[in-house]
Amino acid sequence: MEYVWLKDKIISRHDAYVHFDDRGYYFGDGIYEVIRVYDGLPFLFDEHFERFLRSAKELDMPLPYSITTLKENIRHLLQKNDIKNGYVYIQMTRGEQIRDHLYSRDIIPVITAFTKEAEIPVTKQTNGISLLATEDIRWLRCDIKTINLLGNVMAKRRAEDYYCDEALQHRGDIVTEGSSSNIFIVKKGVIYTHPANHYILNGITRQHVFNLAQEEKIPIFEEAFSLEETINADEIFVTSTTLEIMPVINIKGSIETSLQPGTITRKLQQAFKEHTHAG
Secondary structure (H helix, E strand, C coil): CCEEEECCEEEEHHHCCCCCCEHHHHHCCEEEEEEEEECCEECCHHHHHHHHHHHHHHCCCCCCCCHHHHHHHHHHHHHHHCCCCEEEEEEEECCECCCCCCCCCCCCCEEEEEEEECCCCHHHHHHCEEEEEEECCCCCCCCCCECCCHHHHHHHHHHHHCCCCEEEEEECCEECCCCCCEEEEEECCEEEECCCCCCCCCCHHHHHHHHHHHHCCCCEEECCCEHHHHHCCCEEEEEECCCEEEEEEEEEECCCEECCCCHHHHHHHHHHHHHHHCC
């Protein structure tokens, strides 16, 4: 039997439901996190919940439980479902209220969570993936990990329609991020990625790559780069909780280029793997 977390209980997925007046259903009024699990242990657990707390604060959304209680419930859910390698998804909506754009501060947020077994995409990490470069049409608070993801969803669908694995989004000439990943380029041994401002989500794996790069003594800078700089990059890779560190071998759409996974990408992949095995 598969179990999920709904409000304050862990119950059978078959018995779970969302209330008709949940503001997440009406407005996408909520936040979420996806946390990778290796050997039964959530990876970068504290960092994910720090961002969860920040997202809640930015949306004026109080937590119904303490962070300690949230973590305990996630661990319990992982044990209940006996998840070894995969991920856990946790979501919090503002709560249940008759549809009204003006939210009440008296309603209680609703938390749900589920787990899923998912293997590491080793083949793609070895061979690389393709991106579709497309205009970034999202709102201007991409730094909040909200469940209102329609712009990301449309970019992902468009990428798939062009036989690409992910989108490369850009605002005008400046590359921002993927539909569900952060984007890095490498030029002359130096890594560049878009600054963590309101145009992108400051990915947890993205943050971890900064730590790995420092350990490996690889220069890394938060500096916006253009489509032309992307074309002329020596290496390109994307990062996310589920993809980890993924080399890019082809881009089409607004720009077109082909390349091979490079030595810096491979070095970061190896360092990432060593960290996950070390817990």
